[in-house]
Amino acid sequence: MPRQAHKKRRKGAPPMADPGPSLRPAARRVAPVAAGADLFLISWGGPHKTKNNPPRICIWESDDEAGDITCDIVDALLLYAPPPPKKPGQTISKGHKNYRLMLNLQLGIRYSVSKLNHSPEIAAKDQLWTRFPPHGSKLTPPHHSAEFKWKDYFPLVFRDLRKLFSVDPADYLLAICGDDALRELSSPGKSGSVFYLTQDDRFMIKTVKKSEVKVLIKMLPSYCRHVDLYRNSLVTRFYGVHCVKSVGGQKVRFIVMENLLCSEHRIHxxxxxxxxxxxxxxxxxxxxxxxxxxxxxxxxxxxxxxxxxxxxxxxxxxxxxxxxxxxxxxxxxxxxxxxxxxxxxxxxxxxxxxxxxxxxxxxxxxxxxxxxxxxxxxxxxxxxxxxxxxxxxxxxxxxxxxxxxxxxxxxxxxxxxxxxxxxxxxxxxxxxxxxxxxxxxxxxxxxxxxxxxxxxxxxxxxx
The missing domain is CATH 3.30.810.10 (2-Layer Sandwich)
Structure with missing residues (x-):
């Protein structure tokens, strides 16, 4: 670590000059770095901290055996990394109004992806309703949510699209249906749609109207041809279309797609x-x-x-x-x-x-x-x-x-x-x-x- 100054004095030497009340350091004791040695971190700053005069930290170290006391002054900015940006949205935890919807969604997507391997004859159907009773059935596992119905649209087509877009099935299930809860975003537009993000930010789930589902189903053959021909297409990448309906509730249709702004860079x-x-x-x-x-x-x-x-x-x-x-x-x-x-x-x-x-x-x-x-x-x-x-x-x-x-x-x-x-x-x-x-x-x-x-x-x- 670069040192901006280094001072040493022997035990018993007169104390160093007090920098004044505006720059007088405040110390806190930390764990000894070695046997017989004490380490103090002292914040060093004042009212004149600027971009060219950043706050500093003075690291005092004493060695009882040799009787030496050393002081290293370093920029505080060198010791601390900026905090990561806060992720947008509200995590859907128990008690959230859409907590049960999230559970149903995760159960349904896990079933949809797994049945492609275990029940190919069922997955071959273009549209299929499946009942999810709490105690489970021959096709569905038991769960802690209320009974609901689940609908898949063209599961084989979207399986092929996910493969085309290099989405690994295990990663897909882990991101959406793993232990981490989804985050709910408010809609930035006038559509009234609700957006959900996975914790790794890779996938976005959006509630849609029936008319939007019809548009996607109608354009699906030409969409598949277009994104296959032009792998650099800017058009949103769709990974699935589903519908969930709780007993006595309304149908909620949603699409799973990529999050376009998932990036290792911070989006400003x-x-x-x-x-x-x-x-x-x-x-x-x-x-x-x-x-x-x-x-x-x-x-x-x-x-x-x-x-x-x-x-x-x-x-x-x-x-x-x-x-x-x-x-x-x-x-x-x-x-x-x-x-x-x-x-x-x-x-x-x-x-x-x-x-x-x-x-x-x-x-x-x-x-x-x-x-x-x-x-x-x-x-x-x-x-x-x-x-x-x-x-x-x-x-x-x-x-x-x-x-x-x-x-x-x-x-x-x-x-x-x-x-x-x-x-x-x-x-x-x-x-x-x-x-x-x-x-x-x-x-x-x-x-x-x-x-x-x-x-x-x-x-x-x-x-």
Whole structure:
């Protein structure tokens, strides 16, 4: 550990000068580091602690045999790592209003995955209701929840999708159905959906409407072809569709999908971008905005610069995905962008790129991480499956022109809304009040064109 100062005095020597009341240290005794030795940690600071004058700790050590007393002064920042960021959401523990729903969900998913191996003739059915009595049955285990019914949609298809997306069945079951409880998130949008996250952040479970399930089932054959052909697709990766119904209760439909912002990097800002402007601001402002706040189009205060090849392939893939969604009659989707500021990673704003980092980024500013379940690089259609986009780039603040090195994560979300009668009525009503081009509810073809045009202004070439 680097030492900023080292002082030694013999036993019986006069005490060192008192630094004054503003800098007088406060000591606490800790366990001896060796027989016959005492160690004291003394905090050293004062009212003038700044970025260039950080708080310090004085480590006093006495050796009774030699009679020496030594003092090492070190920066306190060298001894303490910053606390990990608090995970969003509320852990669903016993007494939570949705605790029983979580238990039913975990029981059902464990049954759905295991029956693929033990009961293939049952799993081959496209849709099947299964009863879960508390005492168990020939097909289901006993459990501590109330009786409920469980429905699987196309279990074999989603098994193949999980395999395509390199999701190990054991990891899948352990994350969702293991000892760790799920975390419940409040919906950042207007849909009223409830989101659940696994403790490792890899998987997200979202409650959906019946109409959304119908859209997914209808598009499932073409969706499978699309994600198989383009392994770098930004469209949300779906791992399962299920329904649970308790006795005397309502049906709760939900989908299991990847968490697009599961990352080894801390996500400092997240943006939900649609390309529309009416009502596209966050309900928080100023100091209320934190790392868990989902910002929208009018909150976006950056332009993101990417290397030429990287930008070209990103825009090309967005075009392919939009053409697919447009052909399926889907609209109202968003590009979710997670931003990690690399200067915060090092704790300073004057980060200078090293030679290694420069060479790394010049190769295309894309890297892959074997430990991260997300897609980290653009690949050819025939390459092995990966999970989502991660890219190095620069974020330029629009007003100030300040540039910051960033790591960006992308994914197209909310892809299950068709242009149905409700959306057509919404378009007609809002068109009487505001500019029709500014609202989200528009024809899928117009939506796709506007979406791509907006992203073309948001992501630009780093010259």
């Amino acid at each position: 800002r997240r943006f939900d971008l649609k390309g529309s402007s009416h009502g596209r601001t966050s309900d928080k402002a100023g100091a209320e905005i934190d790392e868990t706040t989902t910002l929208k189009d009018l909150d976006l205060n950056y332009v993101f610069l990417l290397e030429k090849t990287c930008l070209h392939e990103l825009i090309e893939q967005i075009d392919r995905d939009c053409e697919f969604l447009e052909a399926e009659g889907v609209m109202d989707y968003s590009l979710l962008v997670g931003v990690h500021f690399r200067d915060r990673e090092l704790g300073k704003n004057d980060q200078k790129p090293t030679k290694t980092r420069l060479n790394f980024e010049l190769r295309s500013r894309i890297i892959a991480s074997g430990n991260n379940p997300r897609m980290n690089a653009i690949r050819s259609p025939n390459s092995p499956p990966t999970c989502n986009f991660r890219r190095f780039g620069r974020a330029v603040e629009i007003r100030s022109g300040v540039e910051r090195d960033v790591v960006l994560y992308f994914g197209i979300i909310d892809v299950l809304q068709g242009y149905d009668l409700g959306k057509k009525l919404e378009h007609a009503y809002k068109s009487l009040q505001v500019d029709p081009a500014s609202i989200s509810a528009v024809d899928p073809k117009l939506y796709s064109r506007r979406f791509r045009r907006f992203l073309g202004r948001t992501f630009m070439e780093d010259s």
